[in-house]
Each structure stands twice: as C-alpha cells, then as structure tokens.
Amino acid sequence: MNYGYIRVSSDKQTVENQRFEIENFAQSNSINIDGWIEETISGTKNYDKRKLGALLKKVKKDDLIICAELSRLGRNLFMIMEILNLCMTKECKVWTIKDGYRLGEDIQSKVLAFGLSAEIERNLISQRTKEALARKKSEGVILGRPKGSKSAKVKLTGHEEVIRTLLEKNVSKCEIARIFGVNRMTVASFIVNNGLQ
Known part of the structure; x- marks a missing residue:
C-alpha cells in the first residue's frame, strides 16, 4: 500500500499544496496512492496521538509513506x-519530496537516517521559524x-x-569607498551623518 501523508499545523494553512506535490511526485514515478492521511495538528503533538500514529500501527512490509518533507512527520529531531x-523496523519505506530522502529497510537507509540528524535539525529550525513568522503575519x-528607519550600524x-584622517589627507570619497569596499554614496552619507568634514 502507498500512502500520502499531509500535515498542516493550523487551519490557516492549506493541505492543497502538499497534496499537489505528492500527486505530481506519484504520477511522475508511476506510483498509485492507495490512501491519504490529512491532519491539521501541531507537529509537537506526539505521533501516537495523531492520525499518523494509526497509520504507523497498520503499515506493513514494503508499504510506502510519501510526504512533502520530513518536518511534516514531527517538529523535533527525536520524534522524527x-x-x-x-x-524501518516494520520494513516500511518513507519517501520525502522536497528533502529527496528515500528511506527503506536496507542498511544504507539506516546509516543515512542517523547521519541526517544535523541536516534534519537545521531544516526543522528553518521550518519552525517560517511557521512562526507566518503566524505573526496572519x-x-x-x-x-x-518602514523608513535606518540601521544604526553600517x-x-x-x-x-x-576616514577623518583620509579626508584630511585629501583622499577622495571614491578612493575611501574603494578602500572599504562600499559605494561612494555610502561614504558621503556616513561623512555627513557623523560630522566628519
């Protein structure tokens, strides 16, 4: 059996993007999706309290779970x-589309799964940041x-x-800009803003 697993963490997010990705992937790899699992729930909730837990109980050898990315399975490295x-214990395969992981029951998959720890954690941090920013924006x-404010530090x-010494020695603003690797206008405004001339 081949399953498409979709999880979004809030009602404001849509499952359609993930479904579209999985359907396209399945079609281009001649895979027939036998069942869909969709849920709107935080990835921090333990997997056995989600529809994913029910799926993991029923999967058998050679079944395939396809998801958009590993972060859909959970929000922390240990859960994933x-x-x-x-x-892997049940000899069920997990394939992800964006990450490009093909994890099966073979020894290479086991080595890959545990070698991916740092990369997965980076991806999870990035995913959490994006979701938090999207929530704040909503x-x-x-x-x-x-808008209109400038950074205090340049x-x-x-x-x-x-810069003051260079100006006293009649070094041009263009030359100062070349020395510091900045635009001539940056030098000009810095001189004015800091009263260097």
Whole structure:
C-alpha cells in the first residue's frame, strides 16, 4: 500500500499544496496512492496521538509513506528519528519530496537516517521559524524594521577616525569607498551623518 501523508499545523494553512506535490511526485514515478492521511495538528503533538500514529500501527512490509518533507512527520529531531526507526523496523519505506530522502529497510537507509540528524535539525529550525513568522503575519504583526528607519550600524561604523584622517589627507570619497569596499554614496552619507568634514 502507498500512502500520502499531509500535515498542516493550523487551519490557516492549506493541505492543497502538499497534496499537489505528492500527486505530481506519484504520477511522475508511476506510483498509485492507495490512501491519504490529512491532519491539521501541531507537529509537537506526539505521533501516537495523531492520525499518523494509526497509520504507523497498520503499515506493513514494503508499504510506502510519501510526504512533502520530513518536518511534516514531527517538529523535533527525536520524534522524527523515532518514527523513521519504527518504519524501518516494520520494513516500511518513507519517501520525502522536497528533502529527496528515500528511506527503506536496507542498511544504507539506516546509516543515512542517523547521519541526517544535523541536516534534519537545521531544516526543522528553518521550518519552525517560517511557521512562526507566518503566524505573526496572519495576526497582523508587521515584520522587519519599521518602514523608513535606518540601521544604526553600517559597514563603516568604527572607522570614523581612519576616514577623518583620509579626508584630511585629501583622499577622495571614491578612493575611501574603494578602500572599504562600499559605494561612494555610502561614504558621503556616513561623512555627513557623523560630522566628519
């Protein structure tokens, strides 16, 4: 049996993107999806309290679970590794589309699964950050620096005395820009903003 597993963490997210990815992947690899598991639940909730837990209980040898990416299985490394270990023990395969993982029951898959730890953790951190930013945005929080505000620190910060000395020696703004690897306009505005001339 081949299963498509889809999880979103909030009602505001849509399952359609993941379903589309899985359907396209299955079609291009001549795989027939026999069953779909869709759930709207946080990945922090233990897998046995989710529909995923029921799926993992019923999978058998040579069954295949396809998901968009490993982060759909869980939100932390240990949970994902536990799920993958369970699948390997039952000789069920897990394939992901975005990550490109093909984990089966063979020894290479076991080595790959445990060697992927650092990469999976990086991907999970990135996924959590994106989801948190999307949630903040949907709550109306304006992200980033306020419009029109400027960063207090620029590449030239800390080099005021060197720039002042160069100006006193009649070194042009273009030449100073070349020395520091910045645009001439950056040098000009830095000189004005810091009263260096």
